[in-house]
Amino acid sequence: MDRLKTKVAIVTGAALGIGRAIAIRMAEEGASVAVVDLLESDALALAAELTAAGHRARGWRCDVSDETAVARVMTEVVEHFGRLDIVVNNAGVAGVNKPTHEITEAEWDWVQAINVKGVFFCTKHAIPHLKTAGGGSIINLSSIYGLVGGADLPPYHASKGAVRLMSKTDALIYAPDRIRVNSIHPGFIWTPLVEHHLQGTDDPEAARAGTAALHPLGHMGEPDDIAWGAVYLASDEAKFITGSELVIDGGYTAR
Numbered sequence: 001m002d003r004l005k006t007k008v009a010i011v012t013g014a015a016l017g018i019g020r021a022i023a024i025r026m027a028e029e030g031a032s033v034a035v036v037d038l039l040e041s042d043a044l045a046l047a048a049e050l051t052a053a054g055h056r057a058r059g060w061r062c063d064v065s066d067e068t069a070v071a072r073v074m075t076e077v078v079e080h081f082g083r084l085d086i087v088v089n090n091a092g093v094a095g096v097n098k099p100t101h102e103i104t105e106a107e108w109d110w111v112q113a114i115n116v117k118g119v120f121f122c123t124k125h126a127i128p129h130l131k132t133a134g135g136g137s138i139i140n141l142s143s144i145y146g147l148v149g150g151a152d153l154p155p156y157h158a159s160k161g162a163v164r165l166m167s168k169t170d171a172l173i174y175a176p177d178r179i180r181v182n183s184i185h186p187g188f189i190w191t192p193l194v195e196h197h198l199q200g201t202d203d204p205e206a207a208r209a210g211t212a213a214l215h216p217l218g219h220m221g222e223p224d225d226i227a228w229g230a231v232y233l234a235s236d237e238a239k240f241i242t243g244s245e246l247v248i249d250g251g252y253t254a255r
Contacts, residue, residue, distance in 0.1 A: 001030060002029065003030065003235045004026055004029040004031035004086070004235055005030030008032045008034070008078075008081040008086065009033050009085065009088065010033075010034040010073075010074070010087050010122075011023045011035060011088040012037070012064055012089055012091035012118070013036075013037055013091030013092060014035040014036055014037050014043060014046065014088075014090065015046060016039070016042065016191070017189070017191030017193060018186065018226045018227070019037070019088070020223065021222075021223030021224050022088055022223075022226065022230045022231075023046060025224065025231050026086070026230070026231060027053075027055035027056070031056075031085075032055075033050065033055070034057075034059075034073075034077040035050070035057055036064075038062065038063050039061075040059070043060065044059040045059075058080060060076065060077070064089075064114060064117075064118030070118075070125050074125040074126055078129050083133045084129040085137070086136060086137050086234045087122060087126045087136070087137075087138045088230055089118065089122050089123065089141060090141045091118055092118075092141065093110070093111055093114050093115065093156075093193075094111075094196075095107060095108075095111035096153075097152050103154060103155065111155035115156070115160065115162075115163065116159050116166075119163055119166060120166070123138060123166075127174065130177070131177050135180075136178075136179050137181075137233055138179065138181040139183075139184060139233050140182070140183045141184055141186070142184065142245070143156075143157075143185055143186060144185050144247070144249050144253050145160050145161075146161045146163055146183065146185055146245075147164070147185055147245070147247070147253050163183060164183050164185075167181050167182060167243065168243045171242040171243030171244075175243075181242055182238075182241060182242060182243065183246070184226060184245075185245050185248065185249060187214075187215055187220070187221055187248065187249030188212070188214070188221065188252075189222065189225065190222060190223075194211075194220070214252060215250030215252050216250060216252070217250040217251055218250075219250065220250070221248065221250055226248055232246075233246060
């Protein structure tokens with residue numbers, strides 16, 4: 001229960017799905033958690049739930065594609081909790097599912113603004129605080145599709161490939177500051193985002209079964225499968241890990 005004791009964590013996209021699970025598990029492991037999301041009421045509700053359970057948490061509304069908002073929230077988190085040790089860049093969107101030649105510039109840019117620029121902004125404005133703390137851990141949520149290709153969602157796949165290389169670059173830049181940067185690459189995890197994606201198919205139940213079958217273990221993952229990986233990368237147990245990919249995909253990319 002004390003793997004993250006005394007640490008302060010920011011989790012973006014923390015109101016639902018993977019982000020929610022990460023925020024809960026980090027709080028249970030002793031971290032003070034900033035629950036950050038564009039869905040303000042859900043973020044505040046989770047923070048209240050964690051506080052009622054005896055943990056330290058507070059919710060913030062933030063659009064990660066807005067640099068001014070990101071900088072403000074980072075400052076407010078440090079002012080409230082006293083320091084910053086962990087940043088989980090989880091906020092993301094799937095975007096349109098069209099062939100590349102049918103995608104508009106606006107559709108492309110919307111995904112990159114959140115999935116790529118959001119990681120950039122949160123990293124940029126967290127670094128000074130992490131340096132002040134003497135180091136820390138940045139955990140960027142990429143995807144199996146940051147490692148392999150897929151014949152759908154071109155803007156999403158491009159964004160997750162970018163996140164993978166951004167993580168490695170920043171791992172090298174900030175290693176002298178004892179700031180570790182790693183990426184997590186989930187397979188299909190049963191979250192509202194994946195559920196919404198499959199609802200767009202002709203037969204959602206068949207699509208769910210087919211998606212589960214893509215994983216050698218025979219099922220989709222759960223948000224906690226990713227949350228425990230994030231806890232590990234945030235903890236001192238992972239003090240010698242930076243610039244790495246933690247693949248949690250039920251064997252999807254093992255082929």
